[in-house]
Amino acid sequence: MQKETIIYITIAAITALLLALFQYLYKSKFKNNLKYLFTALRAISIFGILLLLINPKFESFTYFDEKPTLVIAVDNSESVSYLKQDEKAREVADALTNTSELNNRFNIQTYSFGKTVKSLDSLNFNERQSNLALALKQFGEVYANQTAPLVVLSDGNQTYGSDYSYMAKGIKQPIYPVILGDSTVHSDLSIKQLNVNRYVYLKNKFPVEIITNYSGNEAITSELKIWSGNSVVYRKTLQFNASKTSEIVSTALTANSVGVKTYRVELVPLDSEKNKINNYKNFGVEVIDQKTNIALVYDRMHPDLGAFKKAIESNEQRSVSIINPKDLLSKINDFQLVVLYQPNNNFNTILKAIKEQKINTFIITGATTNWSILNQSQEYFKQKITNQTENYQPSLNRNYSTFIVENLDFNSFPPLIAEFGALQISVPHETLLFKSVNGITTEDILLATFEADGTKHAILNGEDIWRWRAQSFLNTNSFNNFDEFINKLVQYLSSNKKRKRINIDYKSFYNGNDDVIITAQYFNKNFEFDNSASLSIVLKNKENESIREVPLLLNNGNFTVDLSGIKAGLYDFRVKHNSESVAASGSFQVLEYNVEQQFLNADITKLRSLAGNSGGEAYFTTDVEQLIDNLLNDNRYRTIQKSTKNIVPLIDWKYLLGLIALSLFAEWFIRKYNGLI
Known part of the structure; x- marks a missing residue:
């Protein structure tokens, strides 16, 4: 408590006493001994009220011991069992977790890892991929502010992710690999x-x-x-x-x-x-049979052109030619889709040719779009011309039914620049993205698709989509999600398939260690997305004629099923509604390959490098006792005594309020009882 506060409390006590003495002793009418009792009660009441006004703060300290954390992570991938190290891994894990000295010294946290990290429940060594780099990264983030050495039981054979031998530089904790394998070199x-x-x-x-x-x-x-x-x-x-x-x-x-x-x-x-x-x-x-040729027509250079070309050509089935309007006229029949980037006066002839030849289009507008030309060239949509621009963020329409769209975390994407005012589409259409302003989703169209006169069209009412591709990379460390989104849109525009009530998304073949995931969307008779539908997939192995049926689960707005782990072979499948006669079918092939069975030895070199770069040490399974002794004797892992400082203001002390109330009540009651009121 500060000296100033003590002085204030002393002054308050003197003041309370003087006021009470002045009221009950100075020229007091009370002649009996009650005046001394009244003086004491009044002094207590006034002093308590003054204390509340001063509101002194009291400090208290709570001391506790904090043990360091010992993180034990076990490689649960198939390569461990293939190298016949599964039993040794279980023995080492049990020895570390059940040693009483370690439990007294550390808070032990156990995990298993394959492609992802999980809390250690049981070890079955059936993970088809291993990502030690991801596990180390996550442990480094979770235990960044603690003393938490990492014991990693692994053969060091990583099949997925970045090189883990360099991860030690970004992790503050010492790493102790326990090598599951031997150093014998076989031809x-x-x-x-x-x-x-x-x-x-x-x-x-x-x-x-x-x-x-x-x-x-x-x-x-x-x-x-x-x-x-x-x-x-x-x-x-x-x-x-x-x-x-x-x-x-x-x-x-x-x-x-x-x-x-x-x-x-x-x-x-x-x-x-x-x-x-x-x-x-x-x-x-x-x-x-052939590649889809797409014309990207422009009249001014913009980063969006490169972003669209990169995204569309990420699918090797498609080729993009960036071309100006004049050069397109003589080659227009060579393309299955024309992308018009910010049409202006120079697009007039091209717009007429597209209308006459009934060519599918994807129109991107922005700050330099000539809406007068665009409005006059077709009857499908009109934009109110204000000659003002606004920034709009995207908001995904979950009920979009034309094709399957994954949510790319559109809320995190930067805004696009577009003409201020509403875009009105006069033909039947579906809005894929709405405009969002200051976090409020409007009914205005940012991206929509429609079909008219036997042709398909899409309009994106905004420029600077290259920022979306960059943001998608920042979110996921990959351009794949954004590129797939653009390619699904391009695939719809460049094909003549009619929309169905069940849309399915899958690959024609999967490598042995790929995730076999099939995605579907179901729409009711009004083509509104129905998230309460009950869908299932009937999977048939064409080689042995075996059939299995698996339900699809709703995930991120789509129905999905994960068939990873099925045997290699040819499969036919049918996604059906369980109470309606609506279905969609397809086929795929799973190639035989198990990456976890490609290793002959543990990667001792990398594991030792990982240990050395982190300040730890590598051990074999025969050296577990030495590892335990070193952990117990390492001075870096001592128990630390910490304290918690609590500051409590007096106004929070309920007993003082009770004392003030009690003294005032007692004074009133005694005076009332004695007829002094």
Whole structure:
């Protein structure tokens, strides 16, 4: 308590006493001893009221011991069991969590990780991918302000994410890898990586690049083969030795028919090889008849042009030509879709040609759009001309039914610049994005699609969409989500398919370790999205004729089902409504490949590098006792005594209020009882 406060309290006490003495003793009419009692009660009341006005603050300290945290993370991926380290992993995890000395010294937190991080419930070692980098990053963020050494039980074989050996620089905690595996080097041939485009074109050659590896000291000879069904379409003899441990093989194959084509790469194994699974790898390509050609017409340069071209051409089935209006006239029949960027006076002839030839369009407007020309060139929509611009943010219409749209966190996207005023579309249309101003969603159109006179059209009423692509990358570290959004829009505009009450979204084939996710949307008879619908998928394996039915769950505005983990093979499926005769069907193929079975040894080098860069140390499973001793004896992990300072103002002390009330009541009661009132 400060000295000034003590002085104020002293003055208050003297003042209260003097006032009470003046009232009951100075020229008082009371002749008996009651005047002394009244003086005391009045002094207490006045002093209590003055104390409340001064409101002194009292400090109290609470002391407690804070133990450091010990984070134990176990690799729950299939590679651990494939290297026959699953039992050792369980034994080490049990030894660390059940050691009484460690429990007395640390608060132990246990996790498992594969592609994602989870609290450790049970270990089954069935995760099809492992992302140690993500696990380390999340632990570093969660325990950034604590003393929390990390014990990681892993073979170090990561199949997903960034290189974890560099993660230690961004983590303040020491890391102690427990290596699940041994350091024995076995002679092994493997296909390290295979690079091939997902889409190819009929009668074209497509490149295939294969990176082969050899670990061993002897000179050996093997043969690389590429199979298509039962036929070998390519073969090459390879030679390796202690100094030549890798070779890149490049070739080109011919696409002879349309559809999904699968191939198998084989590196003939050695007789003494321990792991022969990594000598084989399947890959697939989708052969398409032709590429969709899209014209992006402009009259002034803008970053949006590059963003649209990059987004659309992220799908190898599409090609974008950035062209000015004059050059388009002679080539207009070469394109399946025309994107008009901010039409002005120079677009007049092109707009007439598009109307006459009934070409599908995607119109992007902005600050320099000539709305007079655009309004006069067609009868489908009109924009009120104000010659003023406004910034509008997007708001997703959940009831949009033309095609499946994932929510790209549109609320985080920067605003677009558009003409102030409402856009009116006079033909049947669907609004995909509404305009939002200051967080309030309006009914005005930002992005809409419509069909008229046998053609399809979309209009985006705003420029600077390149900022959306950049923001999407900041949100997800990838352009993929934004690019897929634009490509779905382009796919709708460049095709002649009619909309259905059930829309489905899936890939024609999935690699063995891909997430097999199928998305669907269901619309009622008025084509309004129905989020209460009951949908299920009937999946049929074409090889063994087995059938399974799985319900679809509502997730982020769409119905989805995760079929990851199904066996490799060809599948037909049908998404159906469980109480109506509405369905949509498709087929896909899952290629056989398990990335977790490609490893022969633990990656000891990377795990030791991770430990050294973080101030920790790497151990083998036989050194668990040494690890426990080092954790217990490390002075960095001492229990810390901390204190909590509580400041309580006197006005919060209810007993003082009670004392004031009691003294006033007692004074009144005694005076009343004695007839002095």
